Amino acid sequence: MHDAEQIRRKLSRAARRLxxxxxxxxxxxxxxxxxxxxPATIGQVYGDFETLLCELLGQMHDEVRDLIANxxxxxxxxxxxxxxxxDAYLQALFERPALRALASxxxxxxxxxxxxxxRVHGFNLxxxxxxxxxxxxxxxxxxxxATAAIIEIGLAEAEAGHPLPExxxxxxxxxxxxxx
Amino acid sequence: xxxxxxxxxxxxxxxxxTQIPHDDLSISRVCEVAGIPASDxxxxxxxxxxxxxAVQQDFLQNVRxxxxxxxxxxxxxxxxxxxxxxxxxxxxxxxxxxxxxxxxARAQPRVLRGLQQQNQSFTLxxxxxxxxxxxxQPDAAARLYIAMLNExxxxxxxxxxxxxxxxxxxxxxxxxxxxxxxQRNAA
Numbered sequence: 001m002h003d004a005e006q007i008r009r010k011l012s013r014a015a016r017r018l019x020x021x022x023x024x025x026x027x028x029x030x031x032x033x034x035x036x037x038x039p040a041t042i043g044q045v046y047g048d049f050e051t052l053l054c055e056l057l058g059q060m061h062d063e064v065r066d067l068i069a070n071x072x073x074x075x076x077x078x079x080x081x082x083x084x085x086x087d088a089y090l091q092a093l094f095e096r097p098a099l100r101a102l103a104s105x106x107x108x109x110x111x112x113x114x115x116x117x118x119r120v121h122g123f124n125l126x127x128x129x130x131x132x133x134x135x136x137x138x139x140x141x142x143x144x145x146a147t148a149a150i151i152e153i154g155l156a157e158a159e160a161g162h163p164l165p166e167x168x169x170x171x172x173x174x175x176x177x178x179x180x
Numbered sequence: 181x182x183x184x185x186x187x188x189x190x191x192x193x194x195x196x197x198t199q200i201p202h203d204d205l206s207i208s209r210v211c212e213v214a215g216i217p218a219s220d221x222x223x224x225x226x227x228x229x230x231x232x233x234a235v236q237q238d239f240l241q242n243v244r245x246x247x248x249x250x251x252x253x254x255x256x257x258x259x260x261x262x263x264x265x266x267x268x269x270x271x272x273x274x275x276x277x278x279x280x281x282x283x284x285a286r287a288q289p290r291v292l293r294g295l296q297q298q299n300q301s302f303t304l305x306x307x308x309x310x311x312x313x314x315x316x317q318p319d320a321a322a323r324l325y326i327a328m329l330n331e332x333x334x335x336x337x338x339x340x341x342x343x344x345x346x347x348x349x350x351x352x353x354x355x356x357x358x359x360x361x362x363q364r365n366a367a
Contacts, residue, residue: 145346
């Protein structure tokens, strides 16, 4: 393995450890110390510290996506799979305060905002597919609105510090209504 | 004097917002388009972030006034909620440039707080309406509906046109949320 790749992995692992332990208020100096590397290394490998954090945010989002995919992999398409995917997604977000904090830190950073948009779009497409599978009329329109509702629930639960079953049930039970 | 400048700027804000993107906002450019001296702007608002907070308050006050005016005398129920929602969307569309500024200005904590307070107010009012309609978990339904309404406003703002499919999906949610069989049984 090349030195540059080894250093990149070392920085990435240290950043993940720090963010998991202390949240998103991590600094470049904290990271350099945790990785036992000179601070200038971050700039040399990533260009800047925020780019490193964006890469980390992307990895954390992808872990949630993979978790949902594995959970629903062997289920037949239908309302049960749709509801399980949405509930599991909300639970995964709730159980990952570091992901939420990092997303909140980076949401106004150009690269971070673009990454969040891409991940939201990916989730939106997943919802569209599930809604299409259950025969929902205008699945693309509802997927957009449901994505907004899911983000709202995620924010509300983060603010409350605990899951909010009423909000989740309200959305999940709505999927049981007749869409035609 | 301060109030005159405020009124003059607020009445010109929609036009200014169509000419100056948020990222290019500066006191000199705003004053140039509004036709006022920079010294008057500085005396009244001080800086651009404070001006944007004032623009947001003016926007929210006007949208509330529009909704109250349009729904005044309407019978409580789903049609009144739709009427209020339509007028909210119409106001956002008519002032898309200003809303562009406010969306971009959400990085300012006080602008974000103003937006959150507006959403909380709308949720409280809508929750009461849905409770009166006998909906299950009306406050939760109201919170989700407001998030969806804002998504429609943002999507229409980006495309600069009405998006009937999104509005239909929103009305479907309003017509059905809190009415499913499981929810009725639980109630």
